Amino acid sequence: MPGHFLIFTSPIAVILCCCAALIDITSGASVEEYKLLQSTLLTNYSTSVRPLLDQDDTVFVYSGFYLAGINEVDAVNQRLITTGFLELSWDDEFLQWDEDEFDIQTLYFKQKDIWTPDVVLKNGITTFEELGGEFYYLQVTSDGRVTWLPFQVLESKCFIDITYFPFDDQKCSITFHSWSFSKDEVNVTLFVDDPSPVDSYNYVENSVWGIVSTDAFASPEIEAESEVTFILHLRRKPLYFIVNLISPIVLLGVVRLLVFVIPADAGEKMSFAMAVFLSFAVFLSIISMHLPTNSEKTSLLGVYIVVQMIIGVGTIVISSFQLRLHHRKSERKVGVFFRGVVKVERFLRCTTCNESRKVSGEKNVEVSLHDDDNGIINWTDVSSAIDFVSFWTMLVFEITAMTIIIATLIGGYDLIG
Ligand SMILES: *[C@@H]1O[C@H](CO)[C@@H](O)[C@H](O)[C@H]1NC(C)=O
Numbered sequence: 371m372p373g374h375f376l377i378f379t380s381p382i383a384v385i386l387c388c389c390a391a392l393i394d395i396t397s398g399a400s401v402e403e404y405k406l407l408q409s410t411l412l413t414n415y416s417t418s419v420r421p422l423l424d425q426d427d428t429v430f431v432y433s434g435f436y437l438a439g440i441n442e443v444d445a446v447n448q449r450l451i452t453t454g455f456l457e458l459s460w461d462d463e464f465l466q467w468d469e470d471e472f473d474i475q476t477l478y479f480k481q482k483d484i485w486t487p488d489v490v491l492k493n494g495i496t497t498f499e500e501l502g503g504e505f506y507y508l509q510v511t512s513d514g515r516v517t518w519l520p521f522q523v524l525e526s527k528c529f530i531d532i533t534y535f536p537f538d539d540q541k542c543s544i545t546f547h548s549w550s551f552s553k554d555e556v557n558v559t560l561f562v563d564d565p566s567p568v569d570s571y572n573y574v575e576n577s578v579w580g581i582v583s584t585d586a587f588a589s590p591e592i593e594a595e596s597e598v599t600f601i602l603h604l605r606r607k608p609l610y611f612i613v614n615l616i617s618p619i620v621l622l623g624v625v626r627l628l629v630f631v632i633p634a635d636a637g638e639k640m641s642f643a644m645a646v647f648l649s650f651a652v653f654l655s656i657i658s659m660h661l662p663t664n665s666e667k668t669s670l671l672g673v674y675i676v677v678q679m680i681i682g683v684g685t686i687v688i689s690s691f692q693l694r695l696h697h698r699k700s701e702r703k704v705g706v707f708f709r710g711v712v713k714v715e716r717f718l719r720c721t722t723c724n725e726s727r728k729v730s731g732e733k734n735v736e737v738s739l740h741d742d743d744n745g746i747i748n749w750t751d752v753s754s755a756i757d758f759v760s761f762w763t764m765l766v767f768e769i770t771a772m773t774i775i776i777a778t779l780i781g782g783y784d785l786i787g
Pocket residue numbers: 410413414
């Protein structure tokens with residue numbers, strides 16, 4: 371064609387032509403070729419037939435999990451909300467092409483246009499629905515390898531054991547399951563030789579829960595169900611609860627000892643004991659807000675508060691009787707039991723006053739007064755003896771209980787491992 375030849379000779383045309391050639395080289399295949407390849411592959415393609423030439427074969431779906439964040443560990447509703455995506459990969463024998471012929475390495479198909487495994491979150495709480503969505507593109511390489519990365523906010527069920535709250539560890543699993551197919555048809559497994567099946571992707575640390583370790587496994591050979599389970603081993607960061615829950619409870623226990631320090635004449639004893647008792651009740655209700663309504667497992671901290679409330683009731687009962695005794699007429703004889711209480715008090719006190727007698731002779735006067743008093747015990751003595759004995763008994767009890775509860779709660783870490 372002479373016309374063509376003419377155009378080629380003009381310099382502008384040569385430059386244009388070179389540019390066109392350059393574009394052609396960088397882009398590889400043309401738009402038309404992409405369209406052609408895509409429509410050729412999708413002609414006669416059925417999204418409901420497993421992508422195998424031999425339909426007796428198994429489709430192997432390899433999977434991994436990428437965690438972007440733990441949104442919430444909800445003990446009350448026993449659920450775990452995570453954000454992340456699943457990486458699923460399988461071979462589609464109907465989506466293979468010759469790279470030499472088309473010069474195209476990868477193609478993208480909409481999720482609804484090609485076959486995808488019906489993988490669903492098995493232990494989910496909300497509606498049981500397909501992963502991914504309308505807008506997802508799936509990458510396909512020339513050898514037919516399809517990669518699907520459905521990003522999801524996953525709400526899964528997790529049994530949360532609050533026995534050791536707030537020093538607790540939880541193991542939550544996220545299970546994905548091929549709902550309709552058996553393992554012989556679609557075998558969902560983990561990536562072969564993947565050192566970390568649960569990986570992080572722009573992971574944002576949760577303020578209350580840290581990840582201790584992760585694990586993953588495919589369902590065992592004997593099971594017909596085709597599923598993979600990803601396990602997150604979580605640990606609560608206890609600082610908030612130590613500051614806002616445990617230390618006030620411990621301090622309240624200390625404050626309650628003062629019931630036996632306030633003199634009976636001051637008239638404050640009862641209201642003080644009552645106020646401390648009510649404060650424990652307030653903390654019990656605060657704890658209940660953090661814990662599930664669960665009759666199978668009870669939080670040890672909750673039990674500790676209930677024990678503290680029982681002691682509080684004991685304190686109120688002792689104080690009321692003590693006040694009554696304190697105001698008894700001095701004519702009434704002090705009974706054997708109350709004499710016993712006073713003896714116990716004097717015995718306890720004298721272990722120290724004997725020592726002081728040795729140290730300084732001046733104390734002798736005081737000590738001999740005590741000795742003289744031995745015979746005449748009045749109701750005021752009884753009242754102060756009750757204070758003394760109760761104070762020390764409670765102090766020992768309080769320290770023991772506190773040590774036991776804290777040691778037990780922290781010991782909970784080792785039990786779960
Ligand atoms: C699609 O299937 C029809 C009927 O089986 C067949 O005639 C046709 O050649 C197929 N087309 C392609 C591109 O395979």
